[in-house]
Amino acid sequence: xxxxxxxxxxxxxxxxxxxxxxxxxxxxxxxxxxxxxxxxxxxxxxxxxxxxxxxxxxxxxxxxxxxxxxxxxxxxxxxxxxxxxxxxxxxxxxxxxxxxxxxxxxxxxxxxxxxxxxxxxxxxxxxxxxxxxxxxxxxxxxxxxxxxxxxxxxxxxxxxxxxxxxxxxxxxxxxxxxxxxxxxxxxxxxxxxxxxxxxxxxxxxxxxxxxxxxxxxxxxxxxxxxxxxxxxxxxxxxxxxxxxxxxxxxxxxxxxxxxxxxxxxxxxxxxxxxxxxxxxxxxxxxxxxxxxxxxxxxxxxxxxxxxxxxxxxxxxxxxxxxxxxxxxxxxxxxxxxxxxxxxxxxxxxxxxxxxxxxxxxxxxxxxxx
Amino acid sequence: xxxxxxxxxxxxxxxxxxxxxxxxxxxxxxxxxxxxxxxxxxxxxxxxxxxxxxxxxxxxxxxxxxxxxxxxxxxxxxxxxxxxxxxxxxxxxxxxxxxxxxxxxxxxxxxxxxxxxxxxxxxxxxxxxxxxxxxxxxxxxxxxxxxxxxxxxxxxxxxxxxxxxxxxxxxxxxxxxxxxxxxxxxxxxxxxxxxxxxxxxxxxxxxxxxxxxxxxxxxxxxxxxxxxxxxxxxxx
Numbered sequence: 082x083x084x085x086x087x088x089x090x091x092x093x094x095x096x097x098x099x100x101x102x103x104x105x106x107x108x109x110x111x112x113x114x115x116x117x118x119x120x121x122x123x124x125x126x127x128x129x130x131x132x133x134x135x136x137x138x139x140x141x142x143x144x145x146x147x148x149x150x151x152x153x154x155x156x157x158x159x160x161x162x163x164x165x166x167x168x169x170x171x172x173x174x175x176x177x178x179x180x181x182x183x184x185x186x187x188x189x190x191x192x193x194x195x196x197x198x199x200x201x202x203x204x205x206x207x208x209x210x211x212x213x214x215x216x217x218x219x220x221x222x223x224x225x226x227x228x229x230x231x232x233x234x235x236x237x238x239x240x241x242x243x244x245x246x247x248x249x250x251x252x253x254x255x256x257x258x259x260x261x262x263x264x265x266x267x268x269x270x271x272x273x274x275x276x277x278x279x280x281x282x283x284x285x286x287x288x289x290x291x292x293x294x295x296x297x298x299x300x301x302x303x304x305x306x307x308x309x310x311x312x313x314x315x316x317x318x319x320x321x322x323x324x325x326x327x328x329x330x331x332x333x334x335x336x337x338x339x340x341x342x343x344x345x346x347x348x349x350x351x352x353x354x355x356x357x358x359x360x361x362x363x364x365x366x367x368x369x370x371x372x373x374x375x376x377x378x379x380x381x382x383x384x385x386x387x388x389x390x391x392x393x394x395x396x397x398x399x400x401x402x403x404x405x406x407x408x409x410x411x412x413x414x415x416x417x418x419x420x421x422x423x424x425x426x427x428x429x430x431x432x433x434x435x436x437x438x439x440x441x442x443x444x445x446x447x448x449x450x
Numbered sequence: 451x452x453x454x455x456x457x458x459x460x461x462x463x464x465x466x467x468x469x470x471x472x473x474x475x476x477x478x479x480x481x482x483x484x485x486x487x488x489x490x491x492x493x494x495x496x497x498x499x500x501x502x503x504x505x506x507x508x509x510x511x512x513x514x515x516x517x518x519x520x521x522x523x524x525x526x527x528x529x530x531x532x533x534x535x536x537x538x539x540x541x542x543x544x545x546x547x548x549x550x551x552x553x554x555x556x557x558x559x560x561x562x563x564x565x566x567x568x569x570x571x572x573x574x575x576x577x578x579x580x581x582x583x584x585x586x587x588x589x590x591x592x593x594x595x596x597x598x599x600x601x602x603x604x605x606x607x608x609x610x611x612x613x614x615x616x617x618x619x620x621x622x623x624x625x626x627x628x629x630x631x632x633x634x635x636x637x638x639x640x641x642x643x644x645x646x647x648x649x650x651x652x653x654x655x656x657x658x659x660x661x662x663x664x665x666x667x668x669x670x671x672x673x674x675x676x677x678x679x680x681x682x683x684x685x686x
């Protein structure tokens with residue numbers, strides 16, 4: 082799963098360390114207890130007890146370690162609680178079989194279940210009932226141990242997963258916030274904003290009435306930008322007012338380098354468009370077109386209604402051999418995304434760079450009654 | 451001090467001119483709206499100071515600097531690209547954010563004046579090179595030539611040994627060699643020019659060659675032909 086591979090190395094290697102500490106201390110304590118029991122209660126020699134139980138329990142630990150990697154491979158941590166419980170039960174008994182058999186045939190078995198208790202049992206059909214019972218008891222004993230191990234394991238894993246999920250949630254929330262902030266920054270177009278302010282500063286000395294007009298226009302543009310929601314629709318004529326405000330400021334910045342031609346059909350003014358759509362396209366045309374050309378050029382805006390579909394065209398000159406079609410800027414990509422969300426496939430936005438020195442943005446928005 | 455303004459927006463140029471009127475020791479000798487317009491003016495008018503915008507049509511302010519042979523002192527003026535100027539690793543010059551704060555302008559100019567105290571007269575077109583502007587990937591540097599130990603020709607490029615860095619200059623060695631200060635720089639062999647002030651030790655080699663150990667730098671061999679010249683120049 083992606084979440085597993087994406088986890089940073091720090092916590093993961095830390096978890097691995099904790100796992101080994103738990104494994105070794107758990108099995109170690111259990112082994113010690115068994116050795117002490119065997120020596121004091123069953124009077125086995127120390128050497129015999131140590132060798133037997135260390136070997137047996139090391140096998141047990143090895144089996145659980147293998148089980149862990151098996152469970153990870155098969156993503157047991159994603160199972161529901163019932164399914165998991167069933168599988169754990171099966172795994173406990175399956176895993177218990179080899180050590181249970183081994184235990185039953187070592188000298189320890191006889192000591193745990195003294196022959197005196199069992200030797201009087203009958204042996205039907207030639208079966209050694211005493212041995213069968215010994216194996217069965219050992220099986221249950223080992224299955225219980227593996228069952229406890231699994232319970233501890235999945236409690237820990239579950240707790241960690243819950244902590245991770247909470248962490249991911251907060252990371253996700255933070256990423257979302259940052260994305261929103263970035264979007265706001267692009268919408269505010271800081272490069273334009275500061276250059277516009279610089280123009281205003283210049284105009285204050287040169288042409289105070291013009292400076293006043295520039296401040297008003299700038300305020301209009303900013304207010305419109307900040308008030309625009311992602312899903313709002315506005316009339317084309319309202320959007321064109323703001324585009325005109327914006328372009329007047331750009332005209333003050335670029336002076337002779339920027340010429341604007343606009344042709345809007347009388348019946349297109351009431352058409353509904355996503356707010357900031359035309360504004361974004363025009364900003365893009367300035368940024369990647371006019372601003373990149375020493376001599377500037379003509380920015381052409383055209384709007385017509387063609388059988389119920391609003392067709393908006395923005396044309397601008399562009400520097401030769403630059404702006405590959407893939408690099409159409411965040412602004413235009415966002416605009417395209419919003420169009421798709423609002424109108425599905427019925428609306429379209431395309432950037433046509435087929436002509437060598439010209440960029441044409443064509444937008445089609447259906448005006449469904 | 452002669453200064454030149456490069457900015458693509460006419461109101462920005464006029465605004466800067468107005469701001470600079472308070473500093474009569476700055477003489478604005480010209481202005482350009484893009485780098486193709488500015489480059490020949492800078493070569494012809496040899497301003498000691500450049501006010502340089504970063505985003506311009508037809509090439510950035512950095513592109514302009516890499517084109518120049520004589521790089522004047524630079525104060526960047528930018529509306530929103532301060533991160534680009536901050537990317538300068540070493541001896542970055544000043545930058546001003548537009549709209550320009552007159553107090554910040556005064557501080558920047560005071561710095562220029564201090565740094566220029568030694569160079570009171572404007573540089574002559576044929577004067578030795580003082581500094582180079584280098585761009586290596588995303589990093590840019592103004593490199594004072596006095597700190598360059600070694601220039602190694604690599605085809606049409608020159609590799610500089612400067613501190614711990616070895617940036618590449620996009621011009622052939624021959625194009626800048628005649629502009630290097632002859633008192634400081636010496637042609638050691640066909641590929642290399644060394645800075646005489648960075649020599650740590652000299653050893654005699656076979657066949658009349660010399661081995662020069664540069665401070666912090668590699669050992670450079672002086673060819674037999676140049677060895678004689680080297681000895682007479684250093685009178686050894």
